[in-house]
Amino acid sequence: MRLLACTVVAAAGVLVSAAVVAATPNPVTAWYMYGGSPSELRSNAYAHGCDFAQGQPGTNMRVLLLDFGAARKLDSSTWGAVDFSNTRFSNADILAALERAADGYHNCHVRGSVDIVYGNSNFHLSSSGMAATDAWWAGYHQSRRSENLADYQASNGYSSQTSDAASDMEPSWESAAVTKQLVSGDQAQGWALYYDFGSADGCPQSGSAGGCNNGWHISDVGYVSYAGLALPLPEIYYTANANQWTVVRKWWNANTHGGYFFLGVTASTGVGLTPASSWTALSSLNNGLVESELACFGC
Amino acid sequence: MLRLLSARVGVAALVGLAAGAGGGFALADAIGGSVPGPASKAAALDRRASVATTDSNTAPAPAPETASRPIPARMLGDDVPVPVSPSVLRVRNGWLVSDGETLVAVYAGAAGDEPSVGRVVIVRQNLAAGKQTVRVVDAGFTGALAIAAAPLGRAVETSAQTGTLRLRAGGGGLLTLDLGSERVSHDAHTARLP
Numbered sequence: 001m002r003l004l005a006c007t008v009v010a011a012a013g014v015l016v017s018a019a020v021v022a023a024t025p026n027p028v029t030a031w032y033m034y035g036g037s038p039s040e041l042r043s044n045a046y047a048h049g050c051d052f053a054q055g056q057p058g059t060n061m062r063v064l065l066l067d068f069g070a071a072r073k074l075d076s077s078t079w080g081a082v083d084f085s086n087t088r089f090s091n092a093d094i095l096a097a098l099e100r101a102a103d104g105y106h107n108c109h110v111r112g113s114v115d116i117v118y119g120n121s122n123f124h125l126s127s128s129g130m131a132a133t134d135a136w137w138a139g140y141h142q143s144r145r146s147e148n149l150a151d152y153q154a155s156n157g158y159s160s161q162t163s164d165a166a167s168d169m170e171p172s173w174e175s176a177a178v179t180k181q182l183v184s185g186d187q188a189q190g191w192a193l194y195y196d197f198g199s200a201d202g203c204p205q206s207g208s209a210g211g212c213n214n215g216w217h218i219s220d221v222g223y224v225s226y227a228g229l230a231l232p233l234p235e236i237y238y239t240a241n242a243n244q245w246t247v248v249r250k251w252w253n254a255n256t257h258g259g260y261f262f263l264g265v266t267a268s269t270g271v272g273l274t275p276a277s278s279w280t281a282l283s284s285l286n287n288g289l290v291e292s293e294l295a296c297f298g299c
Numbered sequence: 300m301l302r303l304l305s306a307r308v309g310v311a312a313l314v315g316l317a318a319g320a321g322g323g324f325a326l327a328d329a330i331g332g333s334v335p336g337p338a339s340k341a342a343a344l345d346r347r348a349s350v351a352t353t354d355s356n357t358a359p360a361p362a363p364e365t366a367s368r369p370i371p372a373r374m375l376g377d378d379v380p381v382p383v384s385p386s387v388l389r390v391r392n393g394w395l396v397s398d399g400e401t402l403v404a405v406y407a408g409a410a411g412d413e414p415s416v417g418r419v420v421i422v423r424q425n426l427a428a429g430k431q432t433v434r435v436v437d438a439g440f441t442g443a444l445a446i447a448a449a450p451l452g453r454a455v456e457t458s459a460q461t462g463t464l465r466l467r468a469g470g471g472g473l474l475t476l477d478l479g480s481e482r483v484s485h486d487a488h489t490a491r492l493p
Binding site for chain 1: 344347351361
């Protein structure tokens with residue numbers, strides 16, 4: 001049995017080696033959502049979808065990441081998010097906005113395809129009253145709304161589109177135990193890939209193990225970025241971030257069934273690395289293991 | 300990217316087979332029991348890789364009514380989500396204003412990797428133009444900054460976007476952030492209060 005497993009993994013290695021090494025990608029814009037009201041959220045999302053389509057470089061699939069703020073339990077049976085203007089939106093409001101983003105992309109589509117992503121964060125979940133179970137349901141419903149969006153895209157003939165979910169999971173913002181439930185809930189629902197566009201804040205920059213900020217261990221970052229349907233799209237703002245995420249990848253491959261790769265990089269303007277150099281910094285340390293997504297806040 | 304991800308789908312399935320075969324691929328105790336691995340992603344990656352580059356429906360969708368509601372200038376408390384990563388900024392507080400077309404949010408604190416460096420992050424959005432910018436402004440070795448005084452209310456929804464904010468440094472000194480130039484000045488004692 002062990003021989004079989006080793007043979008299969010060797011075959012997997014051949015597949016990886018055969019993959020084409022991608023060139024540095026062009027960045028696409030990711031958006032912080034400041035809604036104010038449900039109608040404004042929809043209007044903004046439509047504009048973001050259209051702008052994204054008009055500016056989309058190349059013919060590949062790209063991620064349109066809309067960050068709706070912190071995941072929240074709004075009442076006993078309603079989940080959603082509080083956005084960066086401190087407005088609370090239910091998942092129904094957010095789905096309506098995501099559908100308008102799909103409409104905007106469709107109306108302005110020029111080339112390529114898009115993965116429209118319901119993004120949120122792990123910002124202060126516990127202190128807002130959310131228990132670990134609530135975080136699990138937040139991830140579950142986030143994935144379900146992404147599937148609802150896919151149904152909408154399919155029923156309207158938007159065949160250049162799909163949908164997934166994402167979370168800016170920052171060790172400093174919430175405990176590992178609660179944050180991991182977002183990923184577990186998403187996995188339980190089963191539809192959405194769950195892009196981790198957070199940081200490995202405080203994690204070591206060398207070696208293959210160690211602690212991170214707020215009591216997290218490198219294994220926790222590995223979990224939220226690669227367990228289940230999770231995929232890393234990490235914030236690489238400084239060279240240190242690329243070093244930290246390389247340690248995460250090494251830890252995962254050394255201690256689990258391996259196969260860790262990055263969907264790409266989340267970048268920003270105004271920080272230590274330019275968007276292009278963010279991607280290059282991570283790729284240079286993880287040769288052939290960084291796909292060509294480059295989502296950028298501020299681009 | 301499509302070719303690469305297609306290969307990943309194959310890898311995910313194969314690695315999943317290996318894990319399923321139980322050939323010495325037990326997961327680490329550190330992550331606590333059985334964790335679904337790459338195979339769990341195979342179907343979703345496959346779905347993603349099969350998306351077309353054209354829409355089967357060419358009719359335009361109805362555009363939503365443009366809704367542009369101003370946001371009166373206000374301070375953001377520590378319970379309001381921050382979009383900026385702690386690796387960039389350790390936030391003390393924030394401030395926000397929008398006139399319905401353009402929006403400015405300012406977050407004050409310390410550099411993520413150096414708590415003695417005061418830092419502000421300015422997020423601007425122009426919804427009509429579809430533009431968003433993020434600007435990081437360092438104030439030097441001031442300690443963490445906090446917004447001490449700022450324009451507030453409905454009357455300044457446009458003017459405050461290029462106005463000034465008063466910042467308090469870690470040691471108690473005052474500085475001024477000029478949103479017009481996006482610069483911090485240390486000669487706060489000569490600056491006019493907003």
